[in-house]
Amino acid sequence: MAKTKPIGALARDIYEVKNIVGNPQYLYDAANYVQRAAKLLAPADSGDLRQNIQVTVTKDVGAIVAHIGTRLEYALYVELGTGPRGAADHSGISPDISPTYSTSSWWIHESQVPAGTAEKYHWTTITTKQGKFYKCDGQPARPYLYPALKDNEQTIGELLAEGWGQAIRKTV
Numbered sequence: 001m002a003k004t005k006p007i008g009a010l011a012r013d014i015y016e017v018k019n020i021v022g023n024p025q026y027l028y029d030a031a032n033y034v035q036r037a038a039k040l041l042a043p044a045d046s047g048d049l050r051q052n053i054q055v056t057v058t059k060d061v062g063a064i065v066a067h068i069g070t071r072l073e074y075a076l077y078v079e080l081g082t083g084p085r086g087a088a089d090h091s092g093i094s095p096d097i098s099p100t101y102s103t104s105s106w107w108i109h110e111s112q113v114p115a116g117t118a119e120k121y122h123w124t125t126i127t128t129k130q131g132k133f134y135k136c137d138g139q140p141a142r143p144y145l146y147p148a149l150k151d152n153e154q155t156i157g158e159l160l161a162e163g164w165g166q167a168i169r170k171t172v
Helices: 009-023 025-041 075-080 083-088 145-150 152-172
Strands: 054-060 061-067 106-109 124-128 131-136
Touching: 025 054, 025 061, 025 145, 025 152, 061 145, 145 152
Parallel strands: none
Antiparallel strands: 054 061, 106 131, 124 131
């Protein structure tokens, strides 16, 4: 036979469920899952991009929000691509984003790039009285954040449902 509770006790239990469900730990678990996936998908040159993909969870009025990303200046260029090459190949980025790409190449002075970069990317080089200049056509998109989220939607939902289910079962 089902156990009955007085209305006051039931109301208290509902309040406790709200507080437990509002506990961001379950969101952290799901966000950390996405973070791990993003680190695996992120291209690795020096490893800085992968190492700097972070999770933060913020509580706002009526919402708890997870942010997965990095503050590295170049991270957006990797995700979305740049220049003519990014415009030509940006598959895999979020369909909610419509970047505007430069349609022409640009020249970079040797003082603005680390030694060896031009050779690594096979940039065209010209030498002038002002020094060497490298022609850059940009880079194709190499998305890692959006696919980490999109490709794992089902698992994320399962993690959240499991955590919330546990919280409700503990309280009721």
